[in-house]
Amino acid sequence: MKLGRDFFENASFDVARELLGCFVVHTTASGKIVGRIVETEAYGDSTDLASHARFGPTQRTKIMFGPAGHLYVYSIYGIFNLTNIICGPDGHPSAVLIRATEIIEGQEAAKTNVSNSKFAKANDKIATGPGKLSLALGIDRSHNGIDITNSDEIYILPRTATDKFDVVSTARIGIEYSKHSKELPWRFYIRNNKFVSKK
DNA sequence: ACATGGATTCGCT
DNA sequence: GCGAATCCATGTT
Numbered sequence: 001m002k003l004g005r006d007f008f009e010n011a012s013f014d015v016a017r018e019l020l021g022c023f024v025v026h027t028t029a030s031g032k033i034v035g036r037i038v039e040t041e042a043y044g045d046s047t048d049l050a051s052h053a054r055f056g057p058t059q060r061t062k063i064m065f066g067p068a069g070h071l072y073v074y075s076i077y078g079i080f081n082l083t084n085i086i087c088g089p090d091g092h093p094s095a096v097l098i099r100a101t102e103i104i105e106g107q108e109a110a111k112t113n114v115s116n117s118k119f120a121k122a123n124d125k126i127a128t129g130p131g132k133l134s135l136a137l138g139i140d141r142s143h144n145g146i147d148i149t150n151s152d153e154i155y156i157l158p159r160t161a162t163d164k165f166d167v168v169s170t171a172r173i174g175i176e177y178s179k180h181s182k183e184l185p186w187r188f189y190i191r192n193n194k195f196v197s198k199k
Numbered sequence: 200a201c202a203t204g205g206a207t208t209c210g211c212t
Numbered sequence: 213g214c215g216a217a218t219c220c221a222t223g224t225t
Contacts, residue, residue: 041206050206060221078219080207097206119208119217131207174206 002148002155008068012042012087012094017167017188019085021159024101027152028138030109035101035127035137039189039196041172043084043095050178053093064093069149073134073141079119080131081140085148085156099173099187101127102195103136110136129197166191173198 003022008015017040024035043051052061052074063072064086072084072095084095103110103126113136115122120132127136134140139154148155169185176182189196 043206052206055222058222074206075220076205077207077217078205079217082206084206099206117208121209129207172206177205 002157005067005069005149007156008085008087008149009089010087012044012096013186015085015087016040016042016096016186017169019096019098019156020167020188020190021163021165023104023157023159024098024137024154025157026137026139026154028106028109030112030138031106033103033106033110033137035103035110035133037098037101038193039098039100039187041097041099041188042087042186043097044186045093047181048178048184049181050172050175050184051093051095051181053095057093061093063145064095065091069147071139071143071146071148071154073139073144075141076131079117081134082130083134083137083139083143097130098133099130100189100195100197101133101137102193103127109138113138125195128195165193 019037022037026033046054053064057065067090070086084097086095088094111122114120114126127133168191170187172187
């Protein structure tokens with residue numbers, strides 16, 4: 001059973017933590033690709049100076065102000081797409097960035113996707129980092145706005161009951177410009193997991 | 200219209 | 213630790 005809207009309607013930092021161990025499923029033309037989430041980051045409203053929502057709703061970010069459970073995919077550095085899931089009640093902008101997964105199904109399709117880019121390497125860690133992850137899973141801006149609680153193409157499955165791990169929280173990556181917000185401990189990852197993007 | 204810079208990644212130093 | 217690759221959303225003229 002895929003995760004439903006109520007799972008994503010909570011605060012983004014809670015959703016980010018709860019998503020660890022869950023599975024992203026994407027059925028692509030070249031096959032089904034499944035990744036176990038091992039690293040996430042939460043982004044908030046206008047008080048979070050690292051969030052795209054800090055300037056209010058714009059053409060790009062208006063999806064963040066809509067209902068939870070939708071995908072927010074945007075391009076960065078003209079090279080990569082980053083995959084986020086909208087959280088919180090309708091009208092309150094927040095999201096979780098999926099930063100790293102361990103590919104557990106569809107390895108070959110994922111590897112092919114990554115090797116199509118000259119800016120990412122298709123080694124054994126093909127979905128370790130938000131740019132590579134989107135590439136590997138075949139997610140691009142054409143998926144922006146999709147409701148993953150009501151889609152057969154992309155959805156999230158809950159973690160398995162027997163999957164136990166420690167959660168580490170740290171400051172977020174790549175947001176040095178965001179003044180006091182850069183210290184918020186809103187990055188979460190599974191301790192000692194080798195697919196986490198940075199130590 | 201134009202200028203700016205980014206929720207990245209890799210490779211070289 | 214640093215620069216390059218590369219494009220488009222956003223803010224300014």
